[in-house]
Amino acid sequence: MKFSVLYGTESGNSEFIAQDVVAHLTAELYEAELSDLADTDPTNVDPDVHAYLIVCSTHGEGELPHTAIPFLAELEAKAPDLTGVRYAMFGLGDSFYAETYSQGSEIIDRKLTELGATRIGEYGRHDASSIEDGTELALAWVPSVLADLRAQLV
Numbered sequence: 001m002k003f004s005v006l007y008g009t010e011s012g013n014s015e016f017i018a019q020d021v022v023a024h025l026t027a028e029l030y031e032a033e034l035s036d037l038a039d040t041d042p043t044n045v046d047p048d049v050h051a052y053l054i055v056c057s058t059h060g061e062g063e064l065p066h067t068a069i070p071f072l073a074e075l076e077a078k079a080p081d082l083t084g085v086r087y088a089m090f091g092l093g094d095s096f097y098a099e100t101y102s103q104g105s106e107i108i109d110r111k112l113t114e115l116g117a118t119r120i121g122e123y124g125r126h127d128a129s130s131i132e133d134g135t136e137l138a139l140a141w142v143p144s145v146l147a148d149l150r151a152q153l154v
């Protein structure tokens with residue numbers, strides 16, 4: 001199975017976690033490619049990719065991190081039909097920002113769903129105010145994504 005792991009980041013945490021997810025998937029003998037959302041054209045869906053795994057933080061007041069902004073802008077401008085596209089979401093945030101906790105990834109999540117894509121797996125989250133390690137949580141989230149994907153492919 002082939003995965004595209006995309007990250008949206010402001011200060012690198014999402015990129016580090018996405019790198020670890022790619023390393024994990026590759027070690028499990030899956031094909032996995034890492035890309036910044038800033039370098040990803042959402043109108044150019046790869047038909048060989050079984051699922052897109054998106055790791056995205058929150059900045060400003062519940063807004064997108066800067067590398068996710070052009071990706072959302074393309075989705076809004078071109079409104080591609082994403083029917084048949086599967087994605088999974090892992091959001092980074094900080095519950096210190098109680099009103100806007102983890103809302104950055106939710107902006108992308110809402111838009112992808114609106115355009116017809118299907119979210120698989122649990123909605124993963126990492127809270128920077130917790131003592132939990134982001135990579136450990138992400139690697140614990142991946143099996144829920146794989147299980148949903150396998151169930152959809154049979």
Ligand SMILES: Cc1cc2nc3c(=O)[nH]c(=O)nc-3n(C[C@H](O)[C@H](O)[C@H](O)COP(=O)(O)O)c2cc1C
Nearest residue numbers: 009010011012013014057058062093094097101102
């Ligand atoms: C200036 C600033 C604003 C932030 N705003 C929010 C926010 O509104 N909601 C939230 O859940 N987290 C917020 N965060 C926390 C980040 O999402 C969190 O630190 C995350 O791990 C950063 O990941 P990144 O390095 O991939 O961007 C903010 C962090 C900073 C530095």
